Amino acid sequence: MHNLEDAAVARRWSELVEQLHHRVDVLAKKFISQVREIPEYGESTVETDEIMQTARETFHRLVNGLRNGGNAEAGADYDADISASLGAKRARAGIPAEALVSAVRLDFTILWAELLAIATPEDAPMLTARVDQVWRVVDEFAVRTHTSYLNERVRMAQEESSIQNEFIARLFSVVSPSADTAAQVAEALGVSANARFGLVAASGSAAARLRAAQVKAAAKRNQRFFLRESGDMAYVFWPVAAARTGEVKAVIATVPQVFADIPCGVAEANGLRALPKAARTASSLAALLQPADTGPLSANQAWPRLAKRQLAEAGLDLVEELDAALDPCRGVERERLTEAARHFLQSGSVTLTAEALFCHRNTVLNRLNRFQELTGIDLTVPNQAARLVVAWA
Structure with missing residues (x-):
């Protein structure tokens, strides 16, 4: 049943x-x-x-x-x-x-x-x-x-990434891309050819962190992030949001938080055609990174290091010249003179230097005069003071 x-x-x-x-x-x-x-x-x-x-x-x-x-x-x-x-x-x-x-x-x-x-x-x-x-x-x-x-x-x-990579490679293959190339790349990437771009560059382990951060940023933000790799160097660039009228942000202020703790060089480009130049700048800055650097390094921060390297490549060693000039100093005199000079370079003020060193302003003046007597560098004259800024970079 x-x-x-x-x-x-x-x-x-x-x-x-x-x-x-x-x-x-x-x-x-x-x-x-x-x-x-x-x-x-x-x-x-x-x-x-x-x-x-x-x-x-x-x-x-x-x-x-x-x-x-x-x-x-x-x-x-x-x-x-x-x-x-x-x-x-x-x-x-x-x-x-x-x-x-x-x-x-x-x-x-x-x-x-x-x-x-x-x-x-x-x-x-x-x-x-x-x-x-x-x-x-x-x-x-x-x-x-x-x-x-x-x-x-x-x-x-994957197809989109492959196509984008082809256009990005074309953009970076020449020193100065043509307007037509920039327009084609802009269309492929979905950006404005005349936008302002930020760019960071890193090598070694920092490059690996940069790649991972680019993936993370691209997944979580509406903003577009693009990766370019060349040898050991990794580059990430992105269009910078337009600033409010009258507001001009330094390039370091435009770096997204996801890259903030990665040692890398950072530069900016006004338009896609300027990106190859920005990449060269950023990679040069990346080569100047020091162990104490824990985030992006801009040209405004590192210009003394750049100048020092260029002078060294030309055979000019400012540190060697300075050491020779201060050689007559004995005991703690050398330490006191360089200490006064360094503090004065930071503030440009005798009063603030005296406060920082806990001494009378006349003492500071005496030390700066003695420093000038030995080195020939008047710290109150910018183009002479710049030699020290570069030497101590």
Whole structure:
């Protein structure tokens, strides 16, 4: 008797599923009317005819799944083709993942409502027992579609990154890119060719940190961050937000927080055409980083180091000259003279120097005069004081 009842229930379920099969067009039309209520679908450029065709294919697949008792293996290749196609198409159309999943799972609501509409009151116990099966069939399709969507998004991102890298390489391949090249790169990157850009550069372990920070920044911010690699050096550049009228921010103030604790050189460029020059500046600054540097180093901060290196390459050693000039000093005199000179360079004030050294201002004046007598450097004359700033950089 029990087997007869089970057979009767199975036959009745098959009858209902067959009715669904003949009502696929009705189901698809109901899907169209409801899916457009999802904002991302209502605003999308996906044509209604294309959604209608996809809805028909989807409901055919779901009804077949119900025919097979929810067996995921039955017709798996066919199902995979449909879900893969749907996921890929929606990814290319720019539909957000959450909206896609909401649309696919809308199928359950429509299927279930249609089953209730065609069923009789006597079918209620059977439908209650089958609700999990209906949900499982829809959910499996949703998971496969979502997986296909994510895979397509990864491919799209890789393609976009590859194309962008080609244009970035073209931009940095010449000392001074042409206006046409800058315009093409700007279009590929989705930025203005005339925007102001910040750029940071690092090598070694700092370059690895820079790459990781670029990925993090690109994932969490609306602002665009672009990576350029050349040998051991990594560069990251980004368009700087326009300042308020009358406001001019130093380049160091435009560096995003995600790069703030990475030792690197930083420079700015007015327009894409100036980026190669900025990259050379930033890489030169990166080469001057010292163990005490824990963040970005700008030219305003490091110009004495740059000047010192250039002079050294020309065979001029200011430190050696200074040491020779101070050689006649004995005991603590040399220490006191250099201490007074260093403090005066920082403030330009005899009074502040005296306060810092806890001595009378006349004592400071005497030490500065003695320093000038030995070295020939008058610290009150900027172009002479600059020699010391560079020497002690």
